[in-house]
Amino acid sequence: MDLTSNSEVMLSTAGAGLRAQRLAGAVLLLSLLVFGALVPFAKLPLAPVWAFIPCYESMLLISDLITAVLLLGQVRSTRSRGVLALACGYFFTAGMTVVHALSFPGLFSPTGLLGAGPQSTAWLYMFWHGGFPLFVLAYAGLQGVELRMRPGPRPLYRAILRCVLLTLLLVVALGALATIGHDRLPVIMVKQRYAPALTVVVGIVWSFSVFALFAVWRKRQRSMLDLWLMVVMCAWLIDIALSALFNGARFDLGFYAGRIYGLLAANFVLMMLMVENGTLYLNLSRMADELRQLSMVDTMTGIANRRQFDATLEAEWRRAMRSGAPLSLLMLDIDFFKCYNDAYGHVAGDGCLRRVAQLLAAAARRPGELAARYGGEEFAVLLPGMDGAAALAFAQGICRALAELGVEHAHSAAAGHVTLSIGVACVGAGSAPGGGHPGGAAADAAAPLRLVEAADLALYASKTGGRNRATLAPPLRAAAGPPCATLPA
Ligand SMILES: Nc1nc2c(ncn2[C@@H]2O[C@H](COP(=O)(O)OP(=O)(O)OP(=O)(O)O)[C@@H](O)[C@H]2O)c(=O)[nH]1
Known part of the structure; x- marks a missing residue:
């Protein structure tokens, strides 16, 4: 039309x-x-x-x-x-x-x-x-x-x-x-x-x-x-x-x-x-x-875009606050992607982004789960109802699936194939700032962003820890500090 x-x-x-x-x-x-x-x-x-x-x-x-x-x-x-x-x-x-x-x-x-x-x-x-x-x-x-x-x-x-x-x-x-x-x-x-x-x-x-x-x-x-x-x-x-x-x-x-x-x-x-x-x-x-x-989908990869991610995160955050169920977030970044572009060209880089996006969309299939392109070569996966430990295992599963996909990346210092560094953060019953009451974190518009910040810090830890791995952030209630567990894929 x-x-x-x-x-x-x-x-x-x-x-x-x-x-x-x-x-x-x-x-x-x-x-x-x-x-x-x-x-x-x-x-x-x-x-x-x-x-x-x-x-x-x-x-x-x-x-x-x-x-x-x-x-x-x-x-x-x-x-x-x-x-x-x-x-x-x-x-x-x-x-x-x-x-x-x-x-x-x-x-x-x-x-x-x-x-x-x-x-x-x-x-x-x-x-x-x-x-x-x-x-x-x-x-x-x-x-x-x-x-x-x-x-x-x-x-x-x-x-x-x-x-x-x-x-x-x-x-x-x-x-x-x-x-x-x-x-x-x-x-x-x-x-x-x-x-x-x-x-x-x-x-x-x-x-x-x-x-x-x-x-x-x-x-x-x-x-x-x-x-x-x-x-x-x-x-x-x-x-x-x-x-x-x-x-x-x-x-x-x-x-x-x-x-x-x-x-x-x-x-x-x-x-x-x-x-x-x-x-x-x-x-x-x-x-x-x-x-x-059009306003909700990333045209290049076909998965949810940042706008849809932001809206879903806010909705799922509120739901988690009301129900007390855990909510986990994965922030994922392709390792040495600049080198990939330099070596294989931008068109191949786009293709690589699409393959990673498809893999994430296939993994986040349960109702409520969402895989989104967060921006550039960074992705996010929202996992409602999943606690931190399960989300960490889910992230490791993604790293393994990507290894099995075997998209060649000869210039990566992490592996001979395209890899991801992942930060995992979770908010669960009683762990949210404000305790989940309507007047607390649920009413704080910026509250969901703390989950993103925590996952981002954990992602940074994965990068500095050697890449191609997933790191679980501490429970959200604690002040953002050093990650509590880093696991190589
Ligand atoms: N082909 C392609 N490249 C993109 C796109 N968006 C971002 N990039 C590239 O992604 C690269 C990201 O590079 P950096 O931020 O330096 O990170 P990196 O090389 O992956 O290194 P680490 O993240 O530290 O492992 C840049 O070269 C961007 O040009 C895109 O839509 N298509």
Whole structure:
């Protein structure tokens, strides 16, 4: 997974892959087939179901608003003017849906609210269906253009708010024109039937959708959003054709079918945004796992790194203080490693570090045990529940296993193979400074470091004692002093 870019998780920037294109193609083909089958029956009169209008428009309103808000979420990260224009387009259709429902004759009042006349809703439908494609055109034209922020607090939010308010103002203006000013508009509805002028108006509205579809189609790099917008525009064309071109009046088959298409069209982008949100969370959790892994593992040797060691030491220290169980620590350093690098080269040196790391990881296999690269050619092994004597024996076992591995080191004064010097320290029941009480060593953040210091001193003793050996430090309670037992491997 690419951790350096978020372009693949945003619908407005992610490229439309072959699978998505096929799916969109299949949806489109199915829509066209259904459309073709419906056209001959578009004028078929059906029973007027008044409840259909508020149901369909409430669903439209909700899905348009959710889509608009999700698109605004994309504007926050992409700062794209185009995506903001599209989000405003969805706010526009949401607003027009409300005005359309309120003014629909016979729904909330016999003639419709807002001072609507007999052709107000027909004109609102035209403004609504002609307006949205213009927002899509703006989206296609403005994509890649970043929002210009005015100086001041929260510039992005102010820019978004300005655009949304302007859109709502447009809705109010068009709503007023279609209701209060409906007398001044050409006659497109006579009673419940369509007037001849309607064909011209529908033609204009339809051509806007065609232009919008073409503008998105001709973009050089099509995103997932572009792809689904194209499907939306096709569904809009079908919606307009069925409910204003091929049908004859309100409540015929074309009227109902066209609106259902409109509803589906509104939901295409929403569904894709929802899917994208799911994918986004999945990708984020994967990235978080990867980052956690990267931050805890030494990339060269593949075992735990210093960060993981520090965190585990602190946790195991606390657990040991609470339970009174012993906790042992081994600090290990490769002998004459500088000579190894000088003689065999750094690449071979890296290989040697990896082999030692694998050997330690294989040895520290019990639950809770941890082998880590402490830094450079120094390693650490944490052994919870193991007392000093057992840890010393464990360390000697490592020295023996390394001898058996027999990694040649002709320039070592300790042996003809790579060897380790090991310091062993243990903290056990009653041996910790503070006696293990919550207010004592367990509460002292620096306390675990004393185990490291003790193991380090024991390691130094192993080095000065001839290398290729393990030394057990005195119990931690005693002041750091001379090691109590040094045993050659
Ligand atoms: N190849 C390689 N070498 C490393 C790495 N990290 C540290 N070293 C080398 O490890 C060597 C450590 O050298 P010193 O600290 O002098 O210790 P030494 O030669 O092992 O001698 P003693 O520890 O006293 O036995 C240095 O030459 C470092 O360059 C690494 O990631 N890869």
